[in-house]
Amino acid sequence: MPVSKEIFDRLTKRIDSYRDEMVEFQIELTKQIALGPDNGGDGEWKRAEFLKDKITAFGLSDISEYNAEDKRVPEGTRPNLVVRLKGKTAKPTVWVMAHMDIVPPGDEKLWDSNPHEAIVKDGKIYGRGTEDNQQGLVSSLFAMRALIEEKIAPSTDICLMLVADEETGNEYGIDYVLKSNPDLVDKNDIVIVPDGGNPDGSMVEVAEKSILWCGFEILGKQVHASMPQAGINAHRASAHLVVRLDQQLHQEYSRQDPVFDPPGSTFEPTQREANVPNINTIPGKEVLYFDCRILPDYSVDDVLATINKIAAEVAGEFKVEIKVTQPMIARAAPATSTEAPVVKIISEAILEVSQVKPQPMGIGGGTVAALFRKHGIPAVVWSTMDDLAHQPNEYCVIDNLVLDTKVFAYVFINES
Ligand SMILES: [Zn+2]
Structure with a gap:
């Protein structure tokens, strides 16, 4: 059932008012360096603590932890968080999964600015992690916040899953969460992974070779x-x-x-x-x-x-x-059907928010969404981005950050 225009207008106005705060959030987040031990870092713990404080301050108090033991990091565990916003009914739950870890900057000489001190220039936020995967994290989180502040109860539960270890194999991240909690995410749930995309946001990635x-x-x-x-x-x-x-x-x-x-x-x-x-x-x-x-x-x-x-x-x-x-x-996981509810709802949201024609697509390499598909859960990868993951001078386009937030808000208030 499509949502009323009046409600969505309220949400988009609210989201527009977050613009500067989202940029500030990105800058703060970039300072919380979250490198896994395989990348020579001490994990995602500090970033997770920072996020928990912020998320709670937004009025999202239902946070569960699914931490994976890892003796190589000082705290002995890698954090995985699920932030839940209760709907009128729990199912089908709408999930957005974003990863907290980043990759190292690489050769710092190739950067025009300090990779961990994000700067804003020409409508872009430059810094390591700003696109991969902070854009997806910040946009989905602020979409949830907009629902709270507009006092709009979603029809079903909305969950933001913030995971560790995406950049170095997922063993302590989504792989751990799904294996140790087989009932957490359901085959009928809606799963979106905003960790890949194209510049006009038309690509809805449903399959891999x-x-x-x-x-x-x-x-x-x-x-x-x-x-x-x-x-x-x-x-x-x-x-x-x-x-x-x-x-x-x-x-x-x-x-x-x-x-x-x-x-x-x-x-x-x-x-x-x-x-x-x-x-x-x-x-x-x-x-x-x-x-x-x-x-x-x-x-x-x-x-x-x-x-x-x-x-x-x-x-x-x-x-x-x-x-x-x-x-x-x-080996590729089974593809998500182009008829799956998640494809329909994200496509409707993209068309509504940015007026581009959504295109379900397959890609030649693997993504983390495959881990959901291997468990029989249809998932899509979607985001609006220039795709600078792992490159020097990585940036997030601020307009894309705001746009993606609106797309998530649309998905969150629409029933499948
Ligand atoms: Zn990523």
Whole structure:
């Protein structure tokens, strides 16, 4: 049931009045450096304490903690918070998940300002974490605050989940929360992860491809180039291998899915290690790699079987030995249906707030939303951003911060 225009107008006015405060909040948050131990930091504890104080001051007193033990940090645990705003009924609960941790600044010489002392310039807030993932955190939190201050009770529970350890594997963050509390988030809940997006906010990410990196070590016998009959040319075998892999993989796994860009699976020969340093030597060893991005409805094991079959054929034909390795396999979680309630409601909100046409899309790499999908919970990734995650001079566009807050507010007061 769409919400009344009068109520949403009140919320948008309220949110506009938060603009300066949201910028200030971003600056304060940036000072609370939250680096996980894998990134050489002492965790998210201080940032979580800071947030708990602020959130309570906003009138949000229902905060649960799902802290994960981690002996490497001074407090011995990594904080995970759930801030709940009760609705008229609990279900379906609307969840927004944002992560508290950041990545290190990287080479500080590439920054024009101190990465942990955010500055405002040309409508942007510059600082490490301002976009990834503070924008999502601040926008969803201020949307909840707007509901409280306008005394608007949502129809169902609204929950903001603030997690640790997103940047270094999620073991102490969302993965821990979902595994140790299997009933917390429901298959019928609405889950939005504002940790990725595009500049006009039209992209609603619903699916990912599987990632398969394959390495090939081709072993022949090195000889002088004038005496090929005395050796086994690993380069020739590798060239045939690349062409066959390229042709057969594209033929066998040719399905197209318009949700993705590009719509098909991709099989790209990428790195080739250096072989011999001179022209008149036949190389006895070649090492090369393929980067494969596979549509989620194909089995990665089927693709691997095809690859191994082709490698065995080439090895037999050219009398070389071929060792196949997989430096990385990331199997995609099932896609969120483009018909799922979460896709409908966020799309309606985007259209209403920013008048751009929402587009459900799949991407070529993994995101944290996949962890929800693996538990059978449909989740989307959405935000309005230039996508500067992990780059020097990371920034958050202030207009986007305000706009996303309105989109969340719309979602929060609309029934699915
Ligand atoms: Zn992130």
